Amino acid sequence: MNGILVIAEHRRGALNPATLEAVAAAVDLKQARAQPVAVAVIARNPDDFLAEVNVAGVDEIIRVAVPTDGFQSDVYEAAVAALAAARQPAVILLAHTVDTWGYAAAVAVRGGFGCATDVYAMRYEGDALVATRAAYKEKLGMELDFPGRQTVLLTLRGNVFKPIEEPGNAAVSSLEAPAVAARTTHLGYIEPEQAGDVDISQAEYMLSIGRGVGDEDNVEQFKELADALGFTLGCSRPIADNGWLPKSRQVGQSGKTVVNCKIYIAIGISGSVQHMAGMKHVPNIIAINKDAEASIFSIARYGVVGDMFEIAKELRNHC
Amino acid sequence: MMPVDALARVVANAVQRADPFLAAAAYAAAGEQDRGRLEPILLASYRLKRQFAEAPFAPPEVLRRLAAEPDRKIRLKVARHPATPPEVLRQLAGEGACVETLEAVARHRNAPTEVLEGMPWREHPGVRDALCSNPRAPLALLRALAECAPLAALKGIANSPNADAGLLARLWESPDPYLRAQVAAHRNCPPAIMEAAERDPEPAVRRMLAANPAASMQTLLGLLGDEAAEVRAAAVQGASVPAEELSDLAADPSSQVRRTEARRAALPAAVVERLACDPDAWVRRWLGRNRCVQEPVLARLAADAELEVRRAVSRNPGCTPALLDRLAADPAAWVRAGVALRPDIPAGALARLSAEEDPDVASAIGRNPNTAREVLLRIAASGNADLRRAVILNRAAPREVLRTLMEDPYPLNRVMLTEHPALAGEDLEILTEDPDPHVRFAALRALIRRGRPERPAAAADDSSSTTNPE
Numbered sequence: 001m002n003g004i005l006v007i008a009e010h011r012r013g014a015l016n017p018a019t020l021e022a023v024a025a026a027v028d029l030k031q032a033r034a035q036p037v038a039v040a041v042i043a044r045n046p047d048d049f050l051a052e053v054n055v056a057g058v059d060e061i062i063r064v065a066v067p068t069d070g071f072q073s074d075v076y077e078a079a080v081a082a083l084a085a086a087r088q089p090a091v092i093l094l095a096h097t098v099d100t101w102g103y104a105a106a107v108a109v110r111g112g113f114g115c116a117t118d119v120y121a122m123r124y125e126g127d128a129l130v131a132t133r134a135a136y137k138e139k140l141g142m143e144l145d146f147p148g149r150q151t152v153l154l155t156l157r158g159n160v161f162k163p164i165e166e167p168g169n170a171a172v173s174s175l176e177a178p179a180v181a182a183r184t185t186h187l188g189y190i191e192p193e194q195a196g197d198v199d200i201s202q203a204e205y206m207l208s209i210g211r212g213v214g215d216e217d218n219v220e221q222f223k224e225l226a227d228a229l230g231f232t233l234g235c236s237r238p239i240a241d242n243g244w245l246p247k248s249r250q251v252g253q254s255g256k257t258v259v260n261c262k263i264y265i266a267i268g269i270s271g272s273v274q275h276m277a278g279m280k281h282v283p284n285i286i287a288i289n290k291d292a293e294a295s296i297f298s299i300a301r302y303g304v305v306g307d308m309f310e311i312a313k314e315l316r317n318h319c
Numbered sequence: 320m321m322p323v324d325a326l327a328r329v330v331a332n333a334v335q336r337a338d339p340f341l342a343a344a345a346y347a348a349a350g351e352q353d354r355g356r357l358e359p360i361l362l363a364s365y366r367l368k369r370q371f372a373e374a375p376f377a378p379p380e381v382l383r384r385l386a387a388e389p390d391r392k393i394r395l396k397v398a399r400h401p402a403t404p405p406e407v408l409r410q411l412a413g414e415g416a417c418v419e420t421l422e423a424v425a426r427h428r429n430a431p432t433e434v435l436e437g438m439p440w441r442e443h444p445g446v447r448d449a450l451c452s453n454p455r456a457p458l459a460l461l462r463a464l465a466e467c468a469p470l471a472a473l474k475g476i477a478n479s480p481n482a483d484a485g486l487l488a489r490l491w492e493s494p495d496p497y498l499r500a501q502v503a504a505h506r507n508c509p510p511a512i513m514e515a516a517e518r519d520p521e522p523a524v525r526r527m528l529a530a531n532p533a534a535s536m537q538t539l540l541g542l543l544g545d546e547a548a549e550v551r552a553a554a555v556q557g558a559s560v561p562a563e564e565l566s567d568l569a570a571d572p573s574s575q576v577r578r579t580e581a582r583r584a585a586l587p588a589a590v591v592e593r594l595a596c597d598p599d600a601w602v603r604r605w606l607g608r609n610r611c612v613q614e615p616v617l618a619r620l621a622a623d624a625e626l627e628v629r630r631a632v633s634r635n636p637g638c639t640p641a642l643l644d645r646l647a648a649d650p651a652a653w654v655r656a657g658v659a660l661r662p663d664i665p666a667g668a669l670a671r672l673s674a675e676e677d678p679d680v681a682s683a684i685g686r687n688p689n690t691a692r693e694v695l696l697r698i699a700a701s702g703n704a705d706l707r708r709a710v711i712l713n714r715a716a717p718r719e720v721l722r723t724l725m726e727d728p729y730p731l732n733r734v735m736l737t738e739h740p741a742l743a744g745e746d747l748e749i750l751t752e753d754p755d756p757h758v759r760f761a762a763l764r765a766l767i768r769r770g771r772p773e774r775p776a777a778a779a780d781d782s783s784s785t786t787n788p789e
Contacts, residue, residue: 216634217608220604220605220608220631223627224578224601227601240682240705241682241705241708241709241712243656243657243660243679243682243683243686246653246656246678246679247678247679247682247705248678250705253731254704254705254708254729254731255705274731291401292426292452293399293400293401293423293426305452314523317523317526317549
């Protein structure tokens, strides 16, 4: 067994950026232990994606033509199993997405592969691949190895591996997809609810305000601060309930989850369970509150106890 | 006050159902004997005690009882609870209190002055620092603390409303500019220090002085000419700045100064005219919200290319019905939502906006006290929990509309529903059997506040499904 196989993912004609993250992870592994990297594109017209996946470090791109572009787990399961049988890779890498949840485990069971999901780090210890994933609601990182497994299939967490931008010079080959009687039919796409003026779920830097703002007129200065910092403004439920900010800015259980957020500044937010449901996963939470006992401090990496208006003014003066 | 027999029924029901959340609500109103019957339910497990000790809705009476628990962690949670009453804090800070509990009491806004004075702060630096940040700490204590507190804690003292001129003068001697800035911002800052602060090399000190409501007109005039834009911006907010000075500031090269000026409560007409044409959209946004701005300028701002400027006008109380009517037809939903929130919305605009499906507009219509019953019924039937909650938050919503929300799938909505004045006692009684414990608690609390009994215990026999779901 040798080589790393990455399965590309796409939807409605666009490559999922997570594919290039998986490719980057594969190239990292390749550097640790010399082995070729192949990227398989399973699509009605695989050529549509060749240029995008052809980045530095990729040795081969495998075209796998299938009858439809809409994702079907049976089709992918059969195609990836055929790829694994043909290329005998040591590692198969997939993005950890709703699509791969539908077939990754089935492929692993079918091939007798080692398998781990939502992996965010990998390394070799001698010949053994060790994958790291979270456990106990992100409280622990656990390392997994796969003794006795010739092939290991991993799904990779998003926004962990930096995509490679330099173009590559990969060879292109083809593999015939096995015929599959798919058990499902793709009927169409249902558009998600309109995100409003801004999609906070995709924002990387958020500044959110809560009940501590006190008055509608005070909201403006935090809009101005967020603007000056280059952050996206969000809010807790009472602010949106009062109509002081659009519903699309509401973070929390009945609002949105800030999936991609890296830094979250919570100003005047006490930290209700409902609000924290939408942001507690953010790695860098900075809480500003006059109440030192506010629940928000229990999940904050940095906490500032003080007058939110004064602190906001001070921040503004440093922008 | 709830009649005695009604209260007895409430207690009997809570006991019969062994429901800790009903017990917690009843406990607050119950007499000593009844509390004895409720306590075994209320304190049935460690988990329940912990839950109530940190629940934001926990009544002070329950916290008082929990303060007597032998477990240190429970007592600490009570000491940290914002609703803990002064006498309970006094008890918690008594003999045998652990350092963490002492720190929590020292920081607590309800802590009695004499308790703060008697705290062992010399032995415990954490207690000392917590006292420095407590606005109830008396002057004598602050003086003693200032002798040995570290810099961070000194800033708390400089912020205390009880700090007098003498103490502030001592703190002013610090080389730390931020501590001096706090002193310069204090209402009790002595004139001599204000004069010195005006010449301080640190802009932060001059800025905080400019923001001090006690700063004289002379001081503000001096600071209006400051080289630092942040200082001029702070000074322009001063109420005593004369009108003639404001005219020049409307042309200040710093947008920060002009933005701040646009927020001033009183502005001469010429300055308003100038700021209304400012190239910086934030200046026009602030002006659009300014209550001193009158119709001709508001009308111009209502036609501004920037959406947020128009939204600002829609929220200005000085906006006329004609202007509101115009803004109700704005292409941006966020602007229309601003109109829809207004209790003085013209009838025609209300009718038009009532048909909209945009979530912000519909939510605002749901909260508007003038919205028609049929429209409220439609919004209350929405699949969007936020929109349904808008109707619950509408104090003018009629009972028949609210009744349709008694089984709202989002528990928080049902909790908020219990606070609505139009909901009848019978409705609240039904909600005391809600599957969600917080709803049951809130419903019974609301009933007790109204002085109404819950339904008789005999009628509640079939409620086993709600028994202690925790």
